[in-house]
Amino acid sequence: MAAGPYIEPNPPKDVAEGLRTAFADAGLIVEEFRGEITVVVPRERLVEVARHLRADRDCPFEMLTGCAGLHFLEGEFEHEVVYVLYSLSRNRRLTLLVRLKPGEGVASLTGVWPGANWPEREQYDLVGIRFEGHPDLRRIIMPEDYPDHPLRKDFDVEGGPVSLDGSGKPASPGWRDMEHA
Amino acid sequence: MTERQDLDAAPPGMGPERPQGEDALRGDQMVLNMGPSHPSTHGVLRLVVTLDGETVKAVKPYIGYLHRGMEKIAEGMTYTQFIPYTDRMDYLAPLSTNVGYVLAVEKLMEITAPPRARVIRVMCCELARISAHLLWLGTGALDLGAATVFFHTFRERETLYNIIESLTGGRLTTSYPRVGGLCRDMPDGWTRQVRAFVNGFPRVLDELDVLLTGNQIWLKRTQKVGVITAEDAVALGVTGPNLRGSGIAYDVRRTEPYLGYENYEFDVPVGEHGDVYDRYLVRFEEMRQSVRILDQALRNIPAGPINIDDPKVVLPPKDRVLQSMEELIQQFMIVTEGFRPPPGAVYHAIEAPKGELGFYIRSRGDKSPYRLHIRAPSFISLQAIEKMAVGGLVSDLIAIIASLDPVMGEVDR
Numbered sequence: 001m002a003a004g005p006y007i008e009p010n011p012p013k014d015v016a017e018g019l020r021t022a023f024a025d026a027g028l029i030v031e032e033f034r035g036e037i038t039v040v041v042p043r044e045r046l047v048e049v050a051r052h053l054r055a056d057r058d059c060p061f062e063m064l065t066g067c068a069g070l071h072f073l074e075g076e077f078e079h080e081v082v083y084v085l086y087s088l089s090r091n092r093r094l095t096l097l098v099r100l101k102p103g104e105g106v107a108s109l110t111g112v113w114p115g116a117n118w119p120e121r122e123q124y125d126l127v128g129i130r131f132e133g134h135p136d137l138r139r140i141i142m143p144e145d146y147p148d149h150p151l152r153k154d155f156d157v158e159g160g161p162v163s164l165d166g167s168g169k170p171a172s173p174g175w176r177d178m179e180h181a
Numbered sequence: 182m183t184e185r186q187d188l189d190a191a192p193p194g195m196g197p198e199r200p201q202g203e204d205a206l207r208g209d210q211m212v213l214n215m216g217p218s219h220p221s222t223h224g225v226l227r228l229v230v231t232l233d234g235e236t237v238k239a240v241k242p243y244i245g246y247l248h249r250g251m252e253k254i255a256e257g258m259t260y261t262q263f264i265p266y267t268d269r270m271d272y273l274a275p276l277s278t279n280v281g282y283v284l285a286v287e288k289l290m291e292i293t294a295p296p297r298a299r300v301i302r303v304m305c306c307e308l309a310r311i312s313a314h315l316l317w318l319g320t321g322a323l324d325l326g327a328a329t330v331f332f333h334t335f336r337e338r339e340t341l342y343n344i345i346e347s348l349t350g351g352r353l354t355t356s357y358p359r360v361g362g363l364c365r366d367m368p369d370g371w372t373r374q375v376r377a378f379v380n381g382f383p384r385v386l387d388e389l390d391v392l393l394t395g396n397q398i399w400l401k402r403t404q405k406v407g408v409i410t411a412e413d414a415v416a417l418g419v420t421g422p423n424l425r426g427s428g429i430a431y432d433v434r435r436t437e438p439y440l441g442y443e444n445y446e447f448d449v450p451v452g453e454h455g456d457v458y459d460r461y462l463v464r465f466e467e468m469r470q471s472v473r474i475l476d477q478a479l480r481n482i483p484a485g486p487i488n489i490d491d492p493k494v495v496l497p498p499k500d501r502v503l504q505s506m507e508e509l510i511q512q513f514m515i516v517t518e519g520f521r522p523p524p525g526a527v528y529h530a531i532e533a534p535k536g537e538l539g540f541y542i543r544s545r546g547d548k549s550p551y552r553l554h555i556r557a558p559s560f561i562s563l564q565a566i567e568k569m570a571v572g573g574l575v576s577d578l579i580a581i582i583a584s585l586d587p588v589m590g591e592v593d594r
Contacts, residue, residue, distance in 0.1 A: 033525045062415050068541045068554035084528050091436045115418030118564050141245040
C-alpha cells in the first residue's frame with residue numbers, strides 16, 4: 001500500500017506543439033481555454049494522430065478518458081467529436097476535436113484504445129455519429145429498435161420521435177397527437 | 182377417445198441415441214439471462230452469460246434500463262436547475278456528484294469558491310465516499326453470503342445519513358453545493374456530529390476488518406477471482422478503486438488536486454493482483470483515508486463567507502430580498518434567467534467514490550449548456566466485466582459485479 005506522489009498538473013502545450021511539428025502537413029489547430037489544450041484534427045488523420053499520441057515516447061497518452069459528440073443544426077459542420085486523453089505516466093490531459101460535415105463518419109479509435117468501445121457506442125446511440133471500423137456499433141443506452149438519436153438538436157423533446165424512415169409518419173405518437181377517448 | 186401418448190418413451194434427442202458418458206457433458210452451452218432485476222446486479226444491469234457447465238464462456242452486458250436522458254435535460258434548463266439531477270446519478274454518493282458538477286461550471290466561469298465552502302465541500306465528498314464504500318462493502322459481502330457485515334455497515338450509513346440530513350436537509354437528494362459556493366452554511370453543532378463519527382468510525386472499521394479480511398471463505402471467494410492486469414485496465418479506461426486494485430496509483434485528488442486536496446495528508450492505497458480481494462482491500466483502506474481527511478478538515482474550517490460575492494451568480498439573502506428592490510430583482514433574474522457562462526468548452530474531473538467523474542461542458546454563452554457530457558466512472562468500468570469474468574465460474578461473476586461496484590443511475594444517466 002504505497003502512497004502516490006503529488007504531481008503538478010501541467011498543460012500539455014509542448015505536446016500539442018510537438019504534434020503540430022510531427023503533422024506539419026495536416027493543418028492541426030491548437031486551442032487553449034481555461035488551461036486545457038484542444039487540438040483540432042482533420043477527420044482523415046485522426047487515427048494516425050491518436051496512434052502517435054498513444055506511442056509518444058516523451059508523453060504517451062495511455063488512456064482515453066471519454067468521448068463526447070455534439071450536433072449542430074447550422075454551420076458547415078454537423079457534428080463534433082471530442083476525445084479527452086490522459087497520460088498516466090506524465091499526468092497530462094489533451095483534448096482532440098474532430099469536425100464532421102453532414103453525412104461524414106469518423107474512424108473508430110477502438111484499435112488504439114480498446115476502452116473507446118462503449119463511449120463510441122454511446123455517442124452513436126445518442127448523437128448519431130457513425131464510427132467507422134467499430135467492432136460492435138450497436139445502440140447501448142436506448143432500446144435496439146429506437147428510431148432516433150435523442151441528443152441531436154432537431155429531436156422533438158415534447159412530441160416524441162418523428163419519422164426517420166422518410167415516410168413522413170411519426171415513429172410513435174407524441175403526447176400532443178394522442179386523442180383522448 | 183383420442184390416442185394417448187406413450188409417456189414412458191424418451192423425447193426426441195433424449196433416448197439411447199443421445200451421447201452417453203463423458204461425451205454428453207461436452208459441448209452443450211447454455212445462455213443464462215441475469216437481470217435486469219436480480220439482487221446481485223445492484224440495480225438494473227442485465228448480463229447475458231454463455232455458460233459451459235459452470236464456466237463462463239462469454240458475458241454481454243446490456244444497460245440503459247435506468248436511462249432518463251439527463252444530458253438532454255441539461256440542455257433545456259439553467260446551470261443551477263441541473264444540480265438536483267446530479268443527485269440521481271450516483272445516488273449512493275450524491276454529494277460527491279453535486280460537487281463535481283458545480284466545479285465544472287465554476288471552471289467554465291473562472292470562479293473559485295471561498296475557502297470555507299471548499300473545506301465543507303471536501304468534507305461532503307469524503308462523507309459521500311465513506312457512505313458509498315459502506316454500501317459496497319455491505320451488499321458485496323451479502324452477495325457472497327456474509328450477511329452480518331451488511332447490518333454493521335447499514336448502521337453506520339444511518340449515522341452518515343443523519344449527518345448529511347442535518348447539513349443539507351435531505352438524506353439522499355442533497356443538492357447542496359451551488360455554483361460559487363453552497364446553498365447554506367453548516368448548522369450549529371454539525372461539526373460535533375461529524376467529529377463524533379470520525380472518532381468512532383475507525384473502531385467500526387476494525388470490527389468489519391476482522392469479519393472479512395482474514396476470513397477463509399471470503400479469501401476463497403475473492404482471491405485470484407476477476408483478475409484484470411494493469412495494462413488491460415488502463416487500456417479500457419478503468420479508473421478509481423478498480424484501477425488502483427491493479428496497482429496503479431491514479432487518484433484525481435492527487436494528480437489534479439481540486440478544492441485544495443493538495444493540503445490534506447492521505448495515502449492512495451493500491452493493490453497488487455487486480456483481483457476482487459485487492460479491490461476490496463483498496464476500498465476498505467480508502468475509508469480509513471477518508472476519515473483522515475475528515476479529521477484534518479474538521480481542524481481547519483476557516484471562517485468567512487460560503488459564497489462568492491457576485492450578485493449575478495449567487496442568490497441574495499432571503500431577508501434582504503423581502504426588503505430591497507435590487508435584491509428582489511437579483512433573485513428574480515437568477516431564478517428565471519440563470520447566469521450565462523462565456524462560450525467555450527471545459528472538462529473537469531473529480532475522484533468520485535467509483536472513479537474519475539468528469540463533466541464536459543460546451544457553452545455558447547447561453548443560460549443552459551449547449552452540450553453536457555458526463556463521463557461516468559461506472560459506465561467505463563463495466564466494460565471490463567468481460568475481461569474479468571470469462572473463464573471463471575458463474576458464482577465468481579457475482580463477486581466480480583460486486584467488486585466493480587457499478588451504480589446504474591450513473592451508468593445509464
